[in-house]
Amino acid sequence: MNYIFGPVNSRRLGRSLGVDLFREKICSLNCIYCEVGATTRLTCERAEHAPTAAVIAEIDAFFRQKRAEEVDFVTVTASGEPTLHSGLGEIINHLKQTTGKPVAVLTNGTLLWDGQVRKELAQADVVIPSLDSALPAGFRKVDRPAQCLDLKRIIEGMTLFSQEFSGQIWLEILLVAGINDTDKEISALCAVAARMRLDRIQLNTVIRPPLEAFAKPLSQARMEAVAAEFLRHAPNRPVDLLCGGAAQEESRAKGQNNLFDLDRPADRQTLLAEIMEMLKRRPCTAADINRVFHAGGADRIEQLLDALIRDGLLHKRTHSGRLYYQIAEREAHSD
Numbered sequence: 001m002n003y004i005f006g007p008v009n010s011r012r013l014g015r016s017l018g019v020d021l022f023r024e025k026i027c028s029l030n031c032i033y034c035e036v037g038a039t040t041r042l043t044c045e046r047a048e049h050a051p052t053a054a055v056i057a058e059i060d061a062f063f064r065q066k067r068a069e070e071v072d073f074v075t076v077t078a079s080g081e082p083t084l085h086s087g088l089g090e091i092i093n094h095l096k097q098t099t100g101k102p103v104a105v106l107t108n109g110t111l112l113w114d115g116q117v118r119k120e121l122a123q124a125d126v127v128i129p130s131l132d133s134a135l136p137a138g139f140r141k142v143d144r145p146a147q148c149l150d151l152k153r154i155i156e157g158m159t160l161f162s163q164e165f166s167g168q169i170w171l172e173i174l175l176v177a178g179i180n181d182t183d184k185e186i187s188a189l190c191a192v193a194a195r196m197r198l199d200r201i202q203l204n205t206v207i208r209p210p211l212e213a214f215a216k217p218l219s220q221a222r223m224e225a226v227a228a229e230f231l232r233h234a235p236n237r238p239v240d241l242l243c244g245g246a247a248q249e250e251s252r253a254k255g256q257n258n259l260f261d262l263d264r265p266a267d268r269q270t271l272l273a274e275i276m277e278m279l280k281r282r283p284c285t286a287a288d289i290n291r292v293f294h295a296g297g298a299d300r301i302e303q304l305l306d307a308l309i310r311d312g313l314l315h316k317r318t319h320s321g322r323l324y325y326q327i328a329e330r331e332a333h334s335d
């Protein structure tokens with residue numbers, strides 16, 4: 001499968017089948033914290049960046065295998081920005097017509113000023129747009145947009161979409177220490193969010209190895225203070241912190257039944273293939289991997305991955321005191 005992966009256990013969406021549209025990093029932004037890598041095509045132009053018919057054929061093949069009961073949500077995403085794909089509306093429509101599953105779309109929100117993009121996304125059940133700064137200087141520093149983008153227009157488009165859309169909107173904000181976490185930045189974001197119809201706000205920081213080593217995470221205390229500020233502006237709107245520590249994730253995983261029995265060779269092979277697919281998309285810790293696959297604990301995952309390290313298929317990398325696994329050919333950036 002080239003365009004679909006999983007299902008994986010997503011903290012936000014349950015068992016999620018991923019549709020990852022691009023093989024190359026095509027995006028309208030080049031965020032300093034991006035975990036996918038540097039943007040190779042920085043553009044605002046919508047085009048047939050992926051073969052829509054091939055993506056739909058893979059979706060059909062998955063559901064023909066009668067694996068629908070394994071899936072709670074289908075999540076459309078991309079190694080880059082999925083709304084840049086001109087076939088996005090057709091893919092969402094196909095998912096809605098044929099799978100019977102709710103559809104979520106992860107987007108950087110930069111094309112929501114375009115009425116056609118809003119119309120295509122309107123078919124989804126959950127849209128998760130991101131907005132990291134409501135101030136032009138912060139937006140430029142954190143998200144490094146394509147020249148064709150204008151922050152005011154983006155915010156107007158996002159606000160309009162929030163009022164038109166009948167599904168759930170979860171706004172994700174990623175904060176980088178010393179860049180978009182000042183009181184001025186947070187006030188501007190709170191003011192903009194107050195004009196939108198949002199079901200929840202999800203605050204994140206640089207948890208995973210970023211594209212740029214200078215992109216640093218906020219402390220847990222500062223994240224909680226920022227969450228309190230959003231709640232002060234809109235007390236009835238939930239604010240989630242997506243940046244729980246490793247210990248928290250491990251204890252969450254421990255409460256769940258194992259999906260893979262690592263003593264069975266067939267389970268080991270299947271799990272290794274799934275882990276490689278996951279790591280092609282982003283670096284992960286052993287705890288991240290265990291949280292997704294419930295394989296008996298981070299220790300068991302580490303033992304399993306040792307062989308892939310020895311074979312040169314994976315590398316280890318430390319970020320913020322946590323050990324990440326990544327595909328060996330992925331370009332390393334020192335922290």
Ligand code: SF4
Nearest residue numbers: 027029031034080108
């Ligand atoms: S974080 Fe998302 S929006 Fe930013 S560069 Fe990476 S893929 Fe694009």
